Each structure stands twice: as C-alpha cells, then as structure tokens.
C-alpha cells in the first residue's frame with residue numbers, strides 16, 4: 139500500500155459549532171445550519187428500535203441513513219473534494235463532533251484497498267457486543283462521501299468493529315471500477 143501524506147488534524151468543538159445558550163440554538167459554522175447533540179446511548183436505543191421493528195431491514199436503514207448523510211457532507215463541501223481533504227475533513231469532523239479519531243491507511247485513489255481506522259468509535263460506545271461488525275451508519279457515511287468525491291466507484295465495508303471485540307472499527311474502501 140502506498141502511503142498518502144496526510145497531516146493529522148484535530149478540531150475543537152468551537153472550531154465547528156457555535157452555541158447560543160440563551161436561545162438554546164447550536165449551529166455549525168459552515169452554513170449556520172442548526173445541529174443538535176445525540177448521545178451514544180440514544181443512538182443505541184434508536185438502533186435497537188430499528189432492529190426490532192424491521193429485523194434484517196434495520197441495518198439496511200442505518201446504512202442508507204449514513205449514505206445520505208455522507209453524500210450531503212460531500213455536496214456541502216464539509217467532507218471531500220480531494221483525497222487529502224476527504225481524510226482531513228473526516229478527521230476534523232470526528233474529533234470535533236465526538237465521533238472518534240479517524241486515520242487512513244494506504245491511498246484511496248491509488249490502492250485497490252485502503253482502510254479508514256476509527257478509534258474510539260462513538261457508535262459502538264454504548265452498544266452491546268456482537269459477533270459481527272455493526273457500524274452500518276458509519277459504513278454508509280463513508281460510502282456516501284466516497285460516492286460523491288471520487289470518480290472511481292468504491293464499496294465500503296467494515297472489517298473490524300469494536301462491537302465484536304476489535305481494538306478499532308476499520309472500514310475498507312475497495313475500488314470496484
């Protein structure tokens with residue numbers, strides 16, 4: 139795998155978000171859109187509700203939610219445009235929004251397979267252990283951003299997941315065309 143020269147970046151909450159506590163309004167600094175905080179526990183409850191209501195459709199719904207969100211991030215120039223920006227934007231977003239720490243191994247554009255490592259994945263933080271990778275929302279988000287950013291087609295899938303006892307969640311970006 140060739141290594142892409144990405145400078146690791148971190149961001150503080152205030153680099154991305156601004157709070158007006160008197161009005162109870164939190165906005166992102168990009169387009170001043172409203173945002174809100176969702177706890178890892180709330181995400182677990184939503185996830186379990188989807189699994190209960192839709193059985194095997196639950197993962198597909200979470201994946202599609204993530205994919206739409208990832209596409210919107212790229213279209214709004216919050217994540218993407220180039221490979222380096224794709225990685226550094228996800229790192230910034232991960233650190234500022236509390237998703238976890240994101241790193242890239244390999245090069246998305248020149249390797250057949252590259253890997254995004256998510257340390258301290260928030261989507262796993264409050265969720266019960268499992269015998270398989272379960273970060274469907276996160277995989278969908280990576281898929282959605284890559285759909286928009288790269289001329290090549292990629293399939294994102296999760297190889298390692300904290301929910302099945304792995305140290306980190308690791309998402310492979312496999313180039314298909």
Ligand SMILES: [Zn+2]
Nearest residue numbers: 273299300307
């Ligand atoms: Zn995971």
